[in-house]
Amino acid sequence: MTSKISFELNATDGAARTGVISTPRGEIRTPAFMPVGTAATVKAMLPESVRATGADILLGNTYHLMLRPTAERIDRLGGLHKFMNWERPILTDSGGFQVMSLAGLRKLTEKGVTFKSHIDGSKHELTPERSMEIQRLLGSDIVMCFDECPALPADRDRIAESMRLSMRWAERSREAFGDRPGHALFGIMQGGLEPDLREESAEALKKIGFDGYAVGGLAVGEGHEAMFGCLDYAPGYLPQDKPRYLMGVGKPDDIVGAVARGIDMMDCVLPSRSGRTGQAFTRYGVVNIKNARHQEDPRPLDENCSCPACSSYSRAYLHHVFRSNEMISGMLLTWHNLHYFQEIMQGMRDAIAEGRFAAWQKTFHDDRAQGDIEPL
Numbered sequence: 001m002t003s004k005i006s007f008e009l010n011a012t013d014g015a016a017r018t019g020v021i022s023t024p025r026g027e028i029r030t031p032a033f034m035p036v037g038t039a040a041t042v043k044a045m046l047p048e049s050v051r052a053t054g055a056d057i058l059l060g061n062t063y064h065l066m067l068r069p070t071a072e073r074i075d076r077l078g079g080l081h082k083f084m085n086w087e088r089p090i091l092t093d094s095g096g097f098q099v100m101s102l103a104g105l106r107k108l109t110e111k112g113v114t115f116k117s118h119i120d121g122s123k124h125e126l127t128p129e130r131s132m133e134i135q136r137l138l139g140s141d142i143v144m145c146f147d148e149c150p151a152l153p154a155d156r157d158r159i160a161e162s163m164r165l166s167m168r169w170a171e172r173s174r175e176a177f178g179d180r181p182g183h184a185l186f187g188i189m190q191g192g193l194e195p196d197l198r199e200e201s202a203e204a205l206k207k208i209g210f211d212g213y214a215v216g217g218l219a220v221g222e223g224h225e226a227m228f229g230c231l232d233y234a235p236g237y238l239p240q241d242k243p244r245y246l247m248g249v250g251k252p253d254d255i256v257g258a259v260a261r262g263i264d265m266m267d268c269v270l271p272s273r274s275g276r277t278g279q280a281f282t283r284y285g286v287v288n289i290k291n292a293r294h295q296e297d298p299r300p301l302d303e304n305c306s307c308p309a310c311s312s313y314s315r316a317y318l319h320h321v322f323r324s325n326e327m328i329s330g331m332l333l334t335w336h337n338l339h340y341f342q343e344i345m346q347g348m349r350d351a352i353a354e355g356r357f358a359a360w361q362k363t364f365h366d367d368r369a370q371g372d373i374e375p376l
Contacts, residue, residue, distance in 0.1 A: 005141070005184040005211060007243050013357040015235070015262040018349045021212075021243055023141050024182045025081070025089045028056040030243065031259045031348055033341050034091060034267040039064050040074075040084040043272045044330040045338070047086045053307070053335065054342030057089040057142075059267045062134050063098035066124070067117050071137035079139030091142035091267075094131045094173075094188075097248070100149050108148065110165070128172035140183065144214065145173040147188045152222040159192035166190045166216075167204040174208050184211035186245060189238065192217055193230050202237035212243040215263070219248040228257055235262035252281055252344060256364055259348050260357070271341050275334030278322045280309075282340065283364075285371030287315070289333065294319040307339035308332060 112127030
């Protein structure tokens with residue numbers, strides 16, 4: 001076991017990369033998809049079940065955990081890993097995105113953000129220093145800088161002002177984080193869809209110095225093509241020898257497209273949220289199990305999938321338990337979705353290592369094009 005966090009880039013194929021982030025709690029194979037455990041749980045899943053899908057790392061949410069049960073309580077109980085029974089690496093976001101989403105319930109200043117809890121209306125303040133303290137109390141392996149993330153579309157002046165505030169906060173986050181062997185701090189690039197602002201942000205972050213770098217401020221309303229347009233150049237502004245993390249993405253097509261453009265890490269609530277609402281991702285597209293067409297279908301969701309939902313249950317059964325509002329529906333569909341997302345990641349890691357990523361990507365898109373598009 002290593003006593004520090006390091007990144008080894010093992011192979012590239014075009015812009016796509018594969019490597020390993022080594023941490024005291026285990027290795028993270030990249031490209032990596034991080035299931036989201038917002039409130040110290042990946043909804044509808046046991047931690048050992050999440051691990052069984054192939055996940056090396058989970059994401060926890062600073063905003064939600066600071067409100068309930070509080071970072072201080074989690075610290076007293078032995079830290080987030082022990083609290084949620086997940087001994088492998090955990091990345092925590094800074095809370096900035098959730099606070100942004102509060103809109104009228106927040107007030108932004110140079111110091112930080114004051115806001116009212118969505119739970120009970122209580123008043124709180126989140127600053128770079130407080131965000132670092134919360135993430136330290138949680139015991140996060142990978143800590144994210146506190147940043148401000150405007151929704152898109154936004155005018156250039158607003159994006160520039162927000163980005164420069166985030167860079168000042170990044171410097172304060174770095175100082176407050178200090179020297180913590182075995183833990184890493186990632187900076188977050190901002191700048192909207194403006195190439196020069198993205199480059200300015202990257203240069204500011206590199207000057208401060210971080211263990212990894214995130215591309216923030218995407219998947220916030222700009223649309224699929226605009227996001228890819230930004231990813232065509234933004235990762236190239238970041239250091240080659242550090243992990244690159246695209247925050248809050250995404251759909252299978254978005255994940256594959258991001259990796260093709262040089263991204264190493266991603267997270268999204270989509271696999272678990274979709275599982276709870278009756279949607280299953282397969283290599284041939286999305287299956288909406290609530291649709292009547294499945295009520296007498298004896299086939300599995302995907303004949304080539306080895307997850308419990310596919311190996312032991314029919315579409316007819318999954319349709320029945322979803323329509324009956326049985327908890328097992330969300331459990332099985334979430335397990336399937338997380339398994340499928342991890343299969344995508346393993347497929348890309350193997351293809352990049354073997355220099356056949358373009359062919360793998362073509363097969364991925366060809367399979368999805370053959371699928372039935374089901375109504376929601």
